Amino acid sequence: MSFIKQITNKPWERKGIIGPLRPEGAFPVAPEKVALWFFLGVVIVIFSLFTVSYFLRMELPDWTPLADPGQLWFNTGLLIVSSVLFQLTRNQIQNGHTAKVKMTLLAAGLVALAFVGAQLLVWQELQAEGYYLASNPANSFFYLMTGLHAVHLLGGLWVWSKSIIKLLSGAEAKEIRLSVELCTIYWHFLLLVWVVLFGLLANT
Amino acid sequence: MAYVPLADQEQELSHPHSWITKWVFSQDHKVIAIQYGGTAIAVGVVALVLSLLMRLQLGFPETFSLIDPSGYYQAVTMHGMIMVVYLLTALFLGGFGNYLIPLMVGARDMVFPFLNMMSFWVYLLSVIILMASFFVPGGPTGAGWTLYPPQTSLAGTPGSDMGIVLMLISLVVFIVAFTMGGLNYVTTVLQSRCRGMTMMRLPLSVWGIFVATILGLFAFPALLVAGIMMTFDTLLGTSFFMPAIIEAGTPLDYNGGSPILFQHLFWFFGHPEVYIVALPAFGLVSDVLSVHARKNIFGYRMMVWAIIAIGGLSFIVWAHHMYVSGMNPYFGFFFATTTLIIAVPTALKVYNWVLTLWEGDIRMNVPMFFAIGFIFTFIHGGLTGLFLGNVVIDLPLSDTYFVVAHFHMVMGVSPVLVLYAALYHWYPKASGRMYNETMAKVHFWCTFLGTYAIYLPMHYLGFLGVPRRYYALGSTDFIPESAQALNTSITLAALFVGASQLLFFINIIWSLKHGKKADPNPWGAATLEWQTAETPPIHGNWGDKLPSVYRWAYDYSVPGAHQDFIPQNTPEAEEPTFDDQHFDPDHDKSKAEL
Numbered sequence: 001m002s003f004i005k006q007i008t009n010k011p012w013e014r015k016g017i018i019g020p021l022r023p024e025g026a027f028p029v030a031p032e033k034v035a036l037w038f039f040l041g042v043v044i045v046i047f048s049l050f051t052v053s054y055f056l057r058m059e060l061p062d063w064t065p066l067a068d069p070g071q072l073w074f075n076t077g078l079l080i081v082s083s084v085l086f087q088l089t090r091n092q093i094q095n096g097h098t099a100k101v102k103m104t105l106l107a108a109g110l111v112a113l114a115f116v117g118a119q120l121l122v123w124q125e126l127q128a129e130g131y132y133l134a135s136n137p138a139n140s141f142f143y144l145m146t147g148l149h150a151v152h153l154l155g156g157l158w159v160w161s162k163s164i165i166k167l168l169s170g171a172e173a174k175e176i177r178l179s180v181e182l183c184t185i186y187w188h189f190l191l192l193v194w195v196v197l198f199g200l201l202a203n204t
Numbered sequence: 205m206a207y208v209p210l211a212d213q214e215q216e217l218s219h220p221h222s223w224i225t226k227w228v229f230s231q232d233h234k235v236i237a238i239q240y241g242g243t244a245i246a247v248g249v250v251a252l253v254l255s256l257l258m259r260l261q262l263g264f265p266e267t268f269s270l271i272d273p274s275g276y277y278q279a280v281t282m283h284g285m286i287m288v289v290y291l292l293t294a295l296f297l298g299g300f301g302n303y304l305i306p307l308m309v310g311a312r313d314m315v316f317p318f319l320n321m322m323s324f325w326v327y328l329l330s331v332i333i334l335m336a337s338f339f340v341p342g343g344p345t346g347a348g349w350t351l352y353p354p355q356t357s358l359a360g361t362p363g364s365d366m367g368i369v370l371m372l373i374s375l376v377v378f379i380v381a382f383t384m385g386g387l388n389y390v391t392t393v394l395q396s397r398c399r400g401m402t403m404m405r406l407p408l409s410v411w412g413i414f415v416a417t418i419l420g421l422f423a424f425p426a427l428l429v430a431g432i433m434m435t436f437d438t439l440l441g442t443s444f445f446m447p448a449i450i451e452a453g454t455p456l457d458y459n460g461g462s463p464i465l466f467q468h469l470f471w472f473f474g475h476p477e478v479y480i481v482a483l484p485a486f487g488l489v490s491d492v493l494s495v496h497a498r499k500n501i502f503g504y505r506m507m508v509w510a511i512i513a514i515g516g517l518s519f520i521v522w523a524h525h526m527y528v529s530g531m532n533p534y535f536g537f538f539f540a541t542t543t544l545i546i547a548v549p550t551a552l553k554v555y556n557w558v559l560t561l562w563e564g565d566i567r568m569n570v571p572m573f574f575a576i577g578f579i580f581t582f583i584h585g586g587l588t589g590l591f592l593g594n595v596v597i598d599l600p601l602s603d604t605y606f607v608v609a610h611f612h613m614v615m616g617v618s619p620v621l622v623l624y625a626a627l628y629h630w631y632p633k634a635s636g637r638m639y640n641e642t643m644a645k646v647h648f649w650c651t652f653l654g655t656y657a658i659y660l661p662m663h664y665l666g667f668l669g670v671p672r673r674y675y676a677l678g679s680t681d682f683i684p685e686s687a688q689a690l691n692t693s694i695t696l697a698a699l700f701v702g703a704s705q706l707l708f709f710i711n712i713i714w715s716l717k718h719g720k721k722a723d724p725n726p727w728g729a730a731t732l733e734w735q736t737a738e739t740p741p742i743h744g745n746w747g748d749k750l751p752s753v754y755r756w757a758y759d760y761s762v763p764g765a766h767q768d769f770i771p772q773n774t775p776e777a778e779e780p781t782f783d784d785q786h787f788d789p790d791h792d793k794s795k796a797e798l
Contacts, residue, residue: 007508011404011756012500015776018402025395026403031315034395035387038421042383045425049472053429053465057444062460134441137460144436 036182040189043152047193050148051200054141058204064136068202069125075118076198082111083191086184093180098173105167105180109160112187116150116157138204145197149190156186231317232743233302236324238634240298243324247331248291254279256702263695265676265688273675274362277346280673282334284349285371288477289378290331292619296484297382297420298327300626301389301413303634307733308410310398310751310773312744314388323388326381330374337363337370345371348673350470353445353463357438359452372435379424379431389417398732400753404508405772407731407757408501411508412487415515416480423476423519430469437461467529471522478615479518483511485622486553489575491757492625493557495729496572497564498768500758502556510549517546527595528602536595543593547586554583565761565768569727570644574625577652578618585614588663603673606666609659617655624651624708631712632726636739637719643711650704657697661690730769731757 027034057063085108092101123143131139160183163176230236258279261271271279302320306313314320337344346362347355355361356368363371393406393414406414433444437458445466446458486507494501501507523531523539557579566572588610592598601607624647632638669682677683677691725734737747751773759770 006403007512008505009402009404011402011504012758015755017400017752017754018405025397027394031391031395035316035391038387038390038418039383042421042425045422046429049426049429049469053433053444053469056465057462060460060462062443133436134443134457137443140436140442140444144432148432 030178032178032182033185036185040186043189043193046148047145047197050141050145051196054145054200054204057137057141060137062136063138065204066126066131066136066138066142069122071118071122071125072198072202075115075122076194078111078115078118079191079194082108082115083184083187085111086180086187090180090184093173093177101173102167105160105164108187109157109164112153112157112160116153119146119150122146142201145201149194149197152193153190156183156190159183159186229321231313231321233306233314233317233320234634234741234743236320237299237301237303239324240302240327241295241300243328243331244291244295244299247286247335248295250335251283251286251291252702252705254283254286256698258283259695259698261675263692263698274343274346276675277348277673278344278362278367281346281349282338282344286334287616288349288481289375290334292481292615292623293382293420293477294327295623296481296619297389297413297417298324298385300409300484300488300630301417302385303630304409304733305389305392305413306396307736307741307745308407308731309393309396310401310732310746310753311392311396312746312750315391315396316388319384320388323381323385326377326384330377330381333370333374333377337367337374340366340370342366350467350474351434352470353434353437353461353466354447354449354458356434357446358449369435369438372431372438375431376428376435379428382420382424386417386421389413390421398750398753401772404505405753405756407487408490408504408507408511409484409487409731411511412483412485412490415511416483419476419483419515419518420480423473423480426469426473430466430473433469434466464526464529467526468523471525472519474525475522476518479514481615481619483515485578485619486511488626488629489578489622490553490557490560491729491731492571492575492622492629493560494758494760495629495727496567496569496575497561498567498728498760499560499564500756500760502559502562503552504756504758506552507556510553513549514546517542517549521546524593524598527598533595540593540595544590547590547593550586554579554586567727570639570641570648571625571629571727573645573648573652574621574628577648578621578625580652581613581621581655582618585610585612585618589614600669601666603671604666605662605670605672608672609662609666612662613655613659617659621652624648627708627712629727630733631715632722632739633733633736634740635712635716635719636722637715637717638722638726639711639715639719643707647704647707647711650707651701654697654701654704658694658701661694665690728767728769730755730759730771732772735771735773 025031025034085104089101089104089108092098092104123146126139126142131142133140133143159179163179163183166176167173226232227235230239257271258276260268261276302314305311334344342363342365344363345351345356345367347364347368351368351371357364361368393410397403397406433442436442437444437446441457443458443461445463446456446461447463448459449456490501490507521539521542523535524543527536527539561576588606592601592607592610628639628644665687668684668687670677670687677688722739724736724739727734732751732753733741735751736745752775753772754775755770755772757772759765759772761768762770
């Protein structure tokens with residue numbers, strides 16, 4: 001446990017330079033990645049609190065579960081494809097196979113956009129069947145949690161759009177290496193969040 | 205805007221060319237800090253005026269027609285929310301965090317300067333939204349700063365149509381701003397420290413701000429979640445929190461929501477929030493005490509561990525705010541226990557501050573007055589916290605003025621005294637000028653004695669059973685008429701303290717132009733921010749070479765050294781007593797025993 005070791009140092013005992021010659025952070029990665037880890041922590045807290053609220057609210061008598069549309073399985077598939085494509089893009093840049101990067105990165109984002117669109121279709125379908133936002137707390141939670149997940153995905157797509165525009169206007173693939181890497185982590189994470197959410201919504 | 209990478213660091217800094225990019229849309233952490241601080245103080249003055257309006261009503265009921273019951277509740281609500289979130293959180297983390305972190309860890313700037321700038325502008329937006337609620341029909345919300353449903357959204361509560369919506373939106377926007385800033389502070393402390401700056405060589409100010417920021421990142425989401433769900437309830441008719449309820453004879457569309465769920469979410473944010481404010485205060489005051497006592501901080505490691513322990517424990521005490529909301533007795537037992545446990549590391553910090561002063565070469569400079577004043581007010585506020593942490597004592601005292609006195613003492617007056625200590629301490633660095641010392645000391649005595657005149661009698665009112673949140677007491681059997689005399693005296697003291705804050709504003713504004721030019725290091729402090737070549741530090745902080753750190757932040761009164769402090773960036777070789785011939789093996793031991 002290096003953290004424990006760190007904070008048990010007696011700083012008044014040792015003088016002189018401690019550590020490497022060049023300034024280096026606590027983690028040997030880009031600061032953007034450290035910030036992303038903390039951000040993922042924040043997002044985990046947000047969705048955990050929604051989940052806890054969901055369980056607490058579920059126990060009250062007016063809860064009527066809603067029939068989950070089968071289309072959600074298809075949407076989940078879209079999100080998995082998008083995540084895989086991001087991983088592919090990352091690997092291509094990592095291994096120097098930059099020829100197809102444009103295609104895979106573009107496809108990754110577009111499939112994610114398709115997921116958001118498909119989620120909207122699910123909403124419309126539910127509305128058409130009479131599952132309105134305010135008619136039952138189960139509906140409210142469904143719209144709220146899927147909506148919030150989509151908002152997070154749109155945030156990721158904003159970063160993706162900056163990289164793809166950079167790439168299409170002639171930048172080298174390695175210039176967007178870091179943002180593709182961050183997007184890949186973020187996409188896998190949002191896929192995981194979605195799977196947990198889907199499991200929660202489908203089984204209750 | 206051109207981006208020029210500096211030779212010794214990969215980080216790119218933006219170099220502003222025009223007045224606008226230098227002073228308005230600046231990416232320099234010091235300018236952003238001053239913008240954050242200025243906005244927070246300005247909105248804090250609004251909250252101060254609101255508290256004086258409340259006191260006028262309480263001290264002289266039926267005298268002032270401009271304060272009606274609605275206006276009173278709106279003043280109570282806005283005073284509380286502004287002070288806790290928009291003043292204290294923003295000033296400690298956005299203001300001092302921004303100014304001190306890069307300077308103290310030896311970085312040129314925050315790791316994400318653009319995000320840092322965005323953080324301020326989004327914060328300003330949240331303040332503007334909040335202030336806008338004063339001007340909408342119905343005025344700002346009067347639901348109390350805890351915003352408990354269902355009363356927040358019912359017609360009887362002032363501001364239940366527009367006011368509450370603006371409040372919730374403003375909070376959500378604030379949380380976005382805080383998250384942008386917070387990711388920056390945490391990443392900068394972890395990744396951007398200069399050569400030789402280990403985590404255990406960080407000044408306690410940075411430790412306090414660092415841990416408080418992590419608390420904020422993980423606690424504010426609870427408020428976000430609660431805020432979003434309540435906005436849905438208010439605007440879209442969902443029933444997350446709203447139970448089936450009848451408003452003025454008409455049943456509303458709500459059904460089955462859980463108000464207690466809101467309380468849990470709110471306090472899961474609300475209690476860590478106390479420490480989001482307190483931990484930076486603990487850190488800053490530790491540094492101020494150590495510098496002006498010319499002694500190393502007593503028990504540095506214990507101080508760091510206590511900060512971490514308090515940070516962790518602060519997430520499992522929240523329901524002590526809810527003893528009267530109804531809960532399983534075992535639940536109450538658990539939260540009473542954790543509340544008493546968190547007092548242990550907190551008390552440890554207090555002992556260490558006192559022991560830092562013990563046999564110190566104390567310089568009674570202005571920041572030292574405020575720092576020692578803080579120890580007094582914090583002990584008083586902390587002790588009453590032990591009363592209220594116990595369920596059986598809390599039940600009769602809940603919702604009385606005893607609670608008001610407790611939390612104002614512990615998280616109103618105490619952090620504000622630290623803020624003044626810190627403002628007076630770092631003002632010479634930030635402005636390059638000294639302030640008028642006599643005026644600052646008068647300001648201290650007025651504030652310190654004045655706040656005691658306000659809050660000590662409130663404890664007694666609480667024991668009498670005077671309830672808080674009442675617009676007027678009217679006549680009751682259990683409250684003697686003398687309570688009103690006490691209320692009047694509290695109001696007079698509050699007006700006096702409020703007016704005496706003008707001394708502070710006059711002093712720092714006047715000194716900006718006419719103050720004596722400040723030395724680069726007027727207090728003889730060892731931490732890095734005092735070792736910059738320019739005062740105030742220029743953009744990029746360190747000229748063309750980053751500092752290197754050779755020692756911890758508290759080398760004061762080292763025996764044999766030619767000065768009574770050794771800056772963190774002084775190499776061993778330049779220390780006269782530390783060369784090879786005269787190396788004293790017992791030196792460290794004797795110093796540790798000091």
